[in-house]
Amino acid sequence: MAQTQANLLYAALLLPTVLYLAVNRRRRTTSRLPPGPRGVPLLGSLPFIDRNLHTYFAGLAAKHGPVLSIRLGSKVEIVVTSPELASEVLRDKDPIFANRVMPEAGNAISFGGEKNIVGNPVGPKWRLLRRVCVHDMLSPAGLDGVHSLRRREFRSTLRYLHSRSGEAVDIGAQMFLNTMNVITSTMWGGTIGSDSERAAIGHEFRELVAGITELLGSPNVSDFFPALAPFDLQGVNRKMGRFREKFDLMFARIIQQRVEAQQDGGDTVADFLDTMLKMEREGGDGKASFTMNNVKSLLLDMVVGGTETTSNTVEWAMAEMMQNPQSLKRAQNELDMVVGRDAIVEESHLSQLHYLRMVVKETLRLHPPLPLMVPHCPSTDSTVGGYHIPEGSRVFVNVWAIQRNPLVWNEPLEFNPERFAGDDVDGPKWDFTGNQFDYFPFGSGRRICAGIAMADKMTLYSLAMLLQGFDWKLPEGTQIDLSEKFGIVMKKATPLVAIPTPRLSKPDLYYS
Incomplete structure (x- = not known):
């Protein structure tokens, strides 16, 4: 207790000096920075920010322009809110802006000080981690190799939903569980054989993931005033350390089981853990090492x-379609034509579900998973839109606001999957490659999301299963709420709860 009080006293004495230096530095560069709110001495705009940062930044952009600066504590943040300037940051000057600024909470979760693929600076180690993810695990061939594991988990979810027919189901929570089971199964599905073992691991992971995401999304004084980070005044690093230790023990147990199974010559289902352990035995690619800590970080x-x-x-897609029943009905009619009601939709059907793909694209336009993306960080002083961008600043790209630009999208706030109908014919090709800066829900440049193929397949397959297998209605006396809750990822403020009714021809299909 005495040590804690001493730390707090020291921090209180140090804070005025830190803030004075920060304000003076701000004054020296203000004339070159993009325009933005003035804020107040010492704290900048911290007292005024809204927790829904994506809408708060969009409002500032309407007042100050498509590139703005805002001071939060001692840190200068840059916000970009136009396709042209997003292209300048993510494509034209990608080598400068390719690195990331990790929050203190993100650094605290690392294994053995090894940064993960998100936090690693561009270099040999990042390129190795990226290759392992994109080419060895999440490539079409890699995903095809674990198709049976995904199918097993989807069938399990289908059975569970059928058992809940006529009862209210939290769709987001159930899809989280389904996604968690699929991911953990494809990571190490051959190691954990029984349903009860997978369920136990999944439950433990859900609790840990919830704790980590909550800490990553909470304001942390260490991020706004880095000089105070060593004191960990809010205890974020200590809490993250406990989560890391739990994950470390779980991963170590799973890895040990796999190593012993391989040594005994037992049969295991090929999965992503095999790929990573093979790379760990080889020690890397000759340019960068690949250690057991890297295995755990990628897991x-x-x-x-x-x-x-x-x-x-x-969850967002289901909510939007239930709010727009004609879209839901059209998606179900397409499934009836492609699959029918005498069989279960399979991944092999997904390429034929053109309207459902439009639904996914429109959902990602209105509700990109990371509305501000992961902040970029210039490795040297640079310019955007003619304004000075300091080295080391955080650069947010407000993809949420860009994808609602009324100059590009007709009725941008309306859910209208048909706007993507021309993609495969003679219209603009709105895809997930990050080559267009009116629509890039997974980012762009060398830091584009490594898991696009997996996310695309999982989202489409999940929706196809929900819509082909069941009709959905709201519980009596409730209505759809499309309000947002900002966080690491964009969430619905109110969970979507709905009642499933089976629509396949035979009950046995749900248990095949």
């Missing part, structure tokens, strides 16, 4: 980064 990346983003997109 954590997949579990934390792939669950809420996908499940939230599915």
